[in-house]
Amino acid sequence: MSELEFHTLLVQGVFLVAALTVPALLFISAPYGRHARGGWGPQMDTRLAWMVMESPSVLWFSAVFFAGAHAWSLVPLLLLVLWQSHYVQRAFIFPLKIRPGGLTPVSVVAMGFAFNLVNAYVNARWVSEFGRYELSWLLDPRLWLGVGLFVLGYRINRRADAVLAALRRPGETGYKIPRGGLYELISCPNYFGELLEWTGWAIATWSVAGLSFAVFTAANLVPRALSHHKWYKQKFPDYPPGRKAVIPFVL
Ligand code: NDP
Known part of the structure; x- marks a missing residue:
């Protein structure tokens, strides 16, 4: 089997995992954060969990990217900046902003780590080796539509995570109703921002590899x-009734 065939197989695997994830998560919410519960084996510090889980998306992605034949071309480098602007923050800055002392099952961390290994390889290898991003791609509207969507999603995601982080004073562990900005329309603007980011990535790279990650997200x-x-509606009787879950006015 050639490496490109192996790569294609992994991309198909990501689509398969995405298809299995939807029904699984509709019945069993991933057991971390407010949905944490026993029965998922040993646990570890949540801040460390995020760092371990997301680190392949920074380190392994970089290693695979710079092994590619086109790593030093302009468009792949631009795509690298896009990817790392998200993942350096997610792996090494975001964990320091969430409350200390939380616990996350090691099994969840292991699954996230394994997924990120595959996903980082699939996307980095495509961008700097198998994909063809000539300088002319800089004049293609798909690149800039994708970059624009990614940047918009990034700003929404960062802002929404910052609102949540500011809800707790030092030492507090409970939950409050987040308010302001997109929180007036949806319960999870951080997830909405993330969806826009990886949709933007899929468009900017115009690749099945990028699409597989957007679909998985x-x-x-x-x-x-x-x-x-x-959970919000059950916990807070005064929860704003007009708020949707994740897509403004739709879902
Ligand atoms: P959550 O919104 O569940 O929680 C984010 C942080 O805010 C946690 O520290 C949480 O505390 C705290 N928090 C959430 N709601 C409240 C509230 N109402 N009052 C007080 N504190 C609150 O997000 P996730 O932890 O699931 O995800 C974190 C980030 O990672 C997001 O930006 C998300 O988009 C991204 N992500 C991306 C994935 C992908 O597939 N690309 C997968 C998963 C996450 P606590 O932990 O105590 O609940």
């Missing part, structure tokens, strides 16, 4: 947003 985060939304 939706498969993972839409059911979780529905669980969060249901």
Whole structure:
């Protein structure tokens, strides 16, 4: 089997995992954060969990990217900046902003780590080796539509995560109703921003590899947003009734 065939197989695997993830998460919410519960084996510090889980998306992605024949071409480098602007923040800055002392099952971390290994390889290898991104791609509207969507999603995601982080004073562990900005329309603007980012990535790279990650992100985060939304409505009798879960005015 050639490496490209292996790569194609992994991309198909990501689509398959996405298809299995939707029904699984509609019945069993991933057991971390507010949906944490026993029975998922040993646990570890949540901040460390995020760092371990997301680190392949920074380190392994970079290693695979720079092994590619086109790593030093302009468009792949631009795509690298896009990817790393998200993942350096997610792996090494975001964990320091969430409350200390939380616990996450090692099994969840292991699954996230394994997924990120595959996903980082699939996307980095495509961008710097198998894909063809000539300088002319800089004049293609798909690149800039994708970049624009990614940047918009990034800003929404960062802002929404910052609103959540500011809800707790030092030492607090409970939950409050988040308010302001997109929180007036949906319960999970951080997930909405994430969906826009990876849709933008799929368009900017115009690749099946990028599409597989956007589809997986939706498969993972839409059911979780529905669980969060249901949880908010059960926990807070005064929860704003007009709010949707994750897509403004729609879902
Ligand atoms: P959540 O919104 O569940 O939680 C984010 C943080 O905010 C946690 O520290 C949580 O605390 C805290 N928090 C959430 N709601 C409240 C509230 N109402 N009151 C007080 N504190 C609150 O997000 P996730 O942890 O699932 O995800 C974090 C980030 O990672 C998001 O930006 C998400 O988009 C991204 N992500 C991306 C995935 C992908 O597939 N690409 C997959 C998963 C996450 P606590 O932990 O105590 O609940």
